Amino acid sequence: KAGVTQTPRYLIKTRGQQVTLSCSPISGHRSVSWYQQTPGQGLQFLFEYFSETQRNKGNFPGRFSGRQFSNSRSEMNVSTLELGDSALYLCASTDRDPTGELFFGEGSRLTVL
Amino acid sequence: GIQVEQSPPDLILQEGANSTLRCNFSDSVNNLQWFHQNPWGQLINLFYIPSGTKQNGRLSATTVATERYSLLYISSSQTTDSGVYFCAVLNSGGYQKVTFGTGTKLQVIP
Numbered sequence: 001k002a003g004v005t006q007t008p009r010y011l012i013k014t015r016g017q018q019v020t021l022s023c024s025p026i027s028g029h030r031s032v033s034w035y036q037q038t039p040g041q042g043l044q045f046l047f048e049y050f051s052e053t054q055r056n057k058g059n060f061p062g063r064f065s066g067r068q069f070s071n072s073r074s075e076m077n078v079s080t081l082e083l084g085d086s087a088l089y090l091c092a093s094t095d096r097d098p099t100g101e102l103f104f105g106e107g108s109r110l111t112v113l
Numbered sequence: 114g115i116q117v118e119q120s121p122p123d124l125i126l127q128e129g130a131n132s133t134l135r136c137n138f139s140d141s142v143n144n145l146q147w148f149h150q151n152p153w154g155q156l157i158n159l160f161y162i163p164s165g166t167k168q169n170g171r172l173s174a175t176t177v178a179t180e181r182y183s184l185l186y187i188s189s190s191q192t193t194d195s196g197v198y199f200c201a202v203l204n205s206g207g208y209q210k211v212t213f214g215t216g217t218k219l220q221v222i223p
Contacts, residue, residue, distance in 0.1 A: 033211065035211075
């Protein structure tokens, strides 16, 4: 069974641009959640989707958005990038809603110049 | 929101030594996991342990939910155990709104 797949793995953007990251969950997993990891703030919850609906959102500005498709794949978008958005973005999926074990992808490392 | 604290923040061990990592949380939880973050950033699942004790080779974990803490034991440490260990909790009533601890950075030296 394939694991959680995130693309792209690495990307470099400049301030003011926008970025879209993709996450394909483990087959059969319907819940997908996103996290941001920075040296200063640690690992922080961004949002969680289940059956194409956002059920929970962390304390991030509206520039951070996401969506989930009918096949459970998810995307997150960051608009008007700032230097502080440089981070490792991790996606996780789970099979047993709502308290199931999380399985993480390898992450997308974003650098904003 | 729920607070999750891990201790110690940094730990240096000689190869072969044993260690105990601790995770304290401030509210009741439905789910607790331990992860090891590899040098490339991926979080590797160690234990899914909302309560009780589990063992996997040289690693074991215990969660005492009523006292709001979890322990991760590493025995006979190896250099490949180096990295950052995180605990993550899902507090009661939350739809996968996971809170991570601050992590323990472990370095095992030969």
